[in-house]
Amino acid sequence: KHNGNISLDDVIEIAKVMKPRSMAKELGGTVKEILGTCVSVGCTVDGKDPKDLQQEIDDGDVEIPLE
Known part of the structure; x- marks a missing residue:
């Protein structure tokens, strides 16, 4: 596992x-896909x-830009 941040x-x-x-329809969905990859490799954000x-x-606690 990766231990980076x-x-x-x-x-x-x-x-x-x-x-x-x-x-994903919006960038927020793509961000969540990338966060899923972070889970898989074991890094933190x-x-x-x-x-x-x-x-x-x-x-809604974290705002993701639309573009």
Whole structure:
């Protein structure tokens, strides 16, 4: 497993690159796909568990830009 940490800004930038290949309607959905990959490889995002961040996005606690 990976033990690194990346920033949410990095995840958003990755999502922008991957958006054309994603089935998600909005960038937030693509961000959540990337967070799922973070879970799979075992890295954290801004020191948090990516699953927690996915829930915060669903709850509206974390804002993801539309584009």
